[in-house]
Amino acid sequence: MSVRHLLACSALALAMLMPALADAQRLIHSERSLYREVLVYEDGPIRCMCFTRNCRIGRQTCMNTEAPNRFVMNYTRMMMTALFLNPQPRSILIIGLGGGTLPQALHRVLPEARIEVVEIDPAVVRVAKRFFGFSTNDRVHVEELDGRVFVKRAQREGRQYDLIMLDAFDHEYIPEHLLTREFLQEVAALLGSQGVLAANTFSSSRLYDHESVTYAAVFGTFYNLKQDNRVILATKGALPERDQIARNAEQLRKAFAVFDIGVEKHLRMFSTTPDWDRRARVLTDQYSPANLLNLRE
Amino acid sequence: MQTALPYVIAGWSGFFVMSVELLGGRLLAPTFGSSIYVWGAIIAVFMLALALGYLAGGRWSLRAPSVRRLGLLLFAAAVSVLPTVWFGPTLLDAVAARLPDPRFGSLLGSTLLFFVPTFFSGMVSPYAVRLLVQERTTSGRHAGQLYFVSTFGSAAGTLLTSFYLVLYFEVNHIFGGLMGVSMVIGVIAWFGRGQQ
Numbered sequence: 001m002s003v004r005h006l007l008a009c010s011a012l013a014l015a016m017l018m019p020a021l022a023d024a025q026r027l028i029h030s031e032r033s034l035y036r037e038v039l040v041y042e043d044g045p046i047r048c049m050c051f052t053r054n055c056r057i058g059r060q061t062c063m064n065t066e067a068p069n070r071f072v073m074n075y076t077r078m079m080m081t082a083l084f085l086n087p088q089p090r091s092i093l094i095i096g097l098g099g100g101t102l103p104q105a106l107h108r109v110l111p112e113a114r115i116e117v118v119e120i121d122p123a124v125v126r127v128a129k130r131f132f133g134f135s136t137n138d139r140v141h142v143e144e145l146d147g148r149v150f151v152k153r154a155q156r157e158g159r160q161y162d163l164i165m166l167d168a169f170d171h172e173y174i175p176e177h178l179l180t181r182e183f184l185q186e187v188a189a190l191l192g193s194q195g196v197l198a199a200n201t202f203s204s205s206r207l208y209d210h211e212s213v214t215y216a217a218v219f220g221t222f223y224n225l226k227q228d229n230r231v232i233l234a235t236k237g238a239l240p241e242r243d244q245i246a247r248n249a250e251q252l253r254k255a256f257a258v259f260d261i262g263v264e265k266h267l268r269m270f271s272t273t274p275d276w277d278r279r280a281r282v283l284t285d286q287y288s289p290a291n292l293l294n295l296r297e
Numbered sequence: 298m299q300t301a302l303p304y305v306i307a308g309w310s311g312f313f314v315m316s317v318e319l320l321g322g323r324l325l326a327p328t329f330g331s332s333i334y335v336w337g338a339i340i341a342v343f344m345l346a347l348a349l350g351y352l353a354g355g356r357w358s359l360r361a362p363s364v365r366r367l368g369l370l371l372f373a374a375a376v377s378v379l380p381t382v383w384f385g386p387t388l389l390d391a392v393a394a395r396l397p398d399p400r401f402g403s404l405l406g407s408t409l410l411f412f413v414p415t416f417f418s419g420m421v422s423p424y425a426v427r428l429l430v431q432e433r434t435t436s437g438r439h440a441g442q443l444y445f446v447s448t449f450g451s452a453a454g455t456l457l458t459s460f461y462l463v464l465y466f467e468v469n470h471i472f473g474g475l476m477g478v479s480m481v482i483g484v485i486a487w488f489g490r491g492q493q
Contacts, residue, residue, distance in 0.1 A: 145399075146329070146331075146399065147330075148330060149330050175330075176331070177326035177331060285323075285386065285468075286468045287466070289463045292464045
């Protein structure tokens with residue numbers, strides 16, 4: 001047994017014996033931005049971007065430095081299943097960059113697709129490029145702008161996308177103007193006829209009901225996937241049937257294995273059954289207390 | 298009545314200004330985002346409008362000051378919020394289409410919507426000081442008490458709006474409520490007993 005093994009074993013033993021004391025997270029980078037402090041922690045091979053000290057409130061994004069393609073977080077796996085609804089989007093808009101996991105993966109699966117990412121915080125873009133292997137090229141672009149400002153402008157310019165991903169929330173703070181009926185109507189206007197919307201959102205708190213009825217008000221029935229987080233998959237046109245989704249998923253099986261996305265496991269998660277209070281109030285630009293609602297059990 | 302009303306009006310005016318300011322942030326967010334510079338633009342416009350309002354209020358108090366006229370200021374501030382309720386988002390989107398930079402867009406947008414009501418609100422405090430002060434020896438005490446009620450009102454307006462009002466009501470309904478209270482106090486000041 002080498003010294004390294006011995007150290008690793010004793011570290012493991014220590015971690016098991018004293019979970020409260022063991023704080024193996026190592027801060028490897030921190031930078032202040034206009035909005036927050038962007039921190040990068042490493043815990044063994046897992047590297048995470050966080051907005052709070054010691055990732056106290058949620059991790060924004062994580063990667064496995066020993067296997068960068070394998071997804072670490074469940075919500076990113078669920079988000080990728082948007083391709084089950086439309087496996088060949090040619091133009092993609094992603095609101096919220098994080099570490100760039102989603103644009104990188106989409107670019108790998110669909111090298112010809114045009115991917116536009118909107119990220120409000122230039123520091124997040126810098127950190128994603130430096131620590132999470134995110135890069136831009138002639139197919140992948142990033143614009144530093146508020147998501148809603150971008151969407152309104154894109155609407156004025158008449159742009160269309162086949163896939164739009166909303167990933168702009170963190171556990172602590174929700175940009176409330178990105179969770180209203182009017183915003184979702186603007187997003188829907190950007191979707192082409194086969195367009196799919198994937199939104200990474202909340203699975204707990206009173207907000208769940210309000211958010212659900214708001215999405216339903218704009219998109220009607222949608223697929224709801226839950227594991228830790230919740231991902232909403234909605235379409236502008238008719239929602240594809242399950243057998244269509246299963247066929248599309250089969251096409252993607254090989255490509256998704258690289259990211260450690262299990263096809264069967266995710267197909268089982270697709271649900272259209274409303275499990276929320278349908279009398280909840282729809283969130284609008286006039287009524288959008290998302291953060292206050294998120295405080296309530 | 299003669300001394301109570303200036304205090305009530307100044308306190309409510311403080312409440313009104315901060316509540317409108319917070320709702321202004323909500324109104325601007327769909328068009329310009331809720332970045333720190335959007336808030337910076339809003340706060341700057343409110344501060345500037347208050348500053349000029351203080352000057353104007355002081356000047357206006359030189360000519361036949363009365364509680365009636367003080368109530369009129371409250372009334373004017375409330376009425377000038379109406380355009381925001383009627384076509385706030387439309388106007389903001391029109392500004393954004395011509396001025397895409399969210400910093401200057403939000404600066405112009407909040408100036409157009411909120412400068413006038415905040416200016417009238419700013420006139421209230423110095424005008425109320427003029428009504429309260431009878432002699433030099435007690436002028437500091439009256440000014441202090443007036444700053445107290447006005448700023449206390451602002452604190453209450455900030456907290457109530459951001460903790461509770463937005464949780465239960467739509468933005469325009471809150472604007473409506475604020476205008477309603479201002480108008481009721483304005484009417485009381487106009488027709489109240491003992492007023493000229």
